[in-house]
Amino acid sequence: MNEEYTEKHRRLSLEEKFKFSCHKGLSCFNTCCADINIFLTPYDVLRMRRSTGLSSGEFLKRYTIPLLGEEGLPLVVLKMMEDENKSCPFVTQDGCRIYQDRPWSCRMYPVFPVSSKEEEFLIEEKPSCLGFMEHFHGALSDSATIHEVLPFREEKQWTIDEWKKDQGIDIYDKMNESYKEITLHDYFRKGNKLDSGKTRLLYTACYDLNEFRRFLFETRFFDIYDVEKEVIEKIKEDEEELLSFGYRWVRFNLFWEDTLKPKDKALDKLLQAKRQEYLKESM
Ligand code: SF4
Numbered sequence: 001m002n003e004e005y006t007e008k009h010r011r012l013s014l015e016e017k018f019k020f021s022c023h024k025g026l027s028c029f030n031t032c033c034a035d036i037n038i039f040l041t042p043y044d045v046l047r048m049r050r051s052t053g054l055s056s057g058e059f060l061k062r063y064t065i066p067l068l069g070e071e072g073l074p075l076v077v078l079k080m081m082e083d084e085n086k087s088c089p090f091v092t093q094d095g096c097r098i099y100q101d102r103p104w105s106c107r108m109y110p111v112f113p114v115s116s117k118e119e120e121f122l123i124e125e126k127p128s129c130l131g132f133m134e135h136f137h138g139a140l141s142d143s144a145t146i147h148e149v150l151p152f153r154e155e156k157q158w159t160i161d162e163w164k165k166d167q168g169i170d171i172y173d174k175m176n177e178s179y180k181e182i183t184l185h186d187y188f189r190k191g192n193k194l195d196s197g198k199t200r201l202l203y204t205a206c207y208d209l210n211e212f213r214r215f216l217f218e219t220r221f222f223d224i225y226d227v228e229k230e231v232i233e234k235i236k237e238d239e240e241e242l243l244s245f246g247y248r249w250v251r252f253n254l255f256w257e258d259t260l261k262p263k264d265k266a267l268d269k270l271l272q273a274k275r276q277e278y279l280k281e282s283m
């Protein structure tokens, strides 16, 4: 890990507690919602898009910058505005306007996992962030009233699990875990990279869900693949289910996994033979 990075952070085990309380009334309120790199997971985009009411395509175009990672995996970054502070497009005087659907990293702040296994964390105790109790006194904004501040005077202490629960992170962890299984797949560890077609497929199935749904329902997809009836019904309306199905489609296409089955027996046999060939080659 980058030394400069660890110097500015304190390590935190799962059992250790940290003190933190962020709220309107602190003079630093909103200052951290600017000039930051926020990498968005597919589930972040799903939730943020839902909050804005835009289509996934319009949301991605307006609010994100897509980048390509080394393996050809698409990285999606939240686009900051072009004002003096490079503010987040969702910040308002009253805080985050999509607070209920804010991304995973905004929820986790000020703690970050050291690795994908999440056994140890780093806490960023920036002096400019007044949410840490030792900086609390004398830190109120001019407009804060004593009534706004009093409820926060008790010392709030959290373990990582308590913090995650408070910030509604469980569902994010669950949905992100399935995406991590794709991005950390053995396929990449063995040095494989995605070509542009596969990158596009992954981006559409995981990030551009309106387009993915169109692809499923406006082609002969369900004539070709044997998909459970209840799943087909759910993905018409339920975006979480659609995203989970997107993960299945990606694994089937990228890693030759049997997450889908063609109805045609000859095609199925051909795919199974290809799968065996691929597995043999990649051992
Ligand atoms: S307390 Fe920290 S996280 Fe909260 S607004 Fe201030 S700088 Fe941001």
Ligand code: SF4
Pocket: 032, 033, 034, 088, 089, 090, 091, 092, 095, 096, 097, 098, 099, 102, 103, 106
């Ligand atoms: S999404 Fe919300 S919480 Fe995250 S940086 Fe933007 S305004 Fe702040």
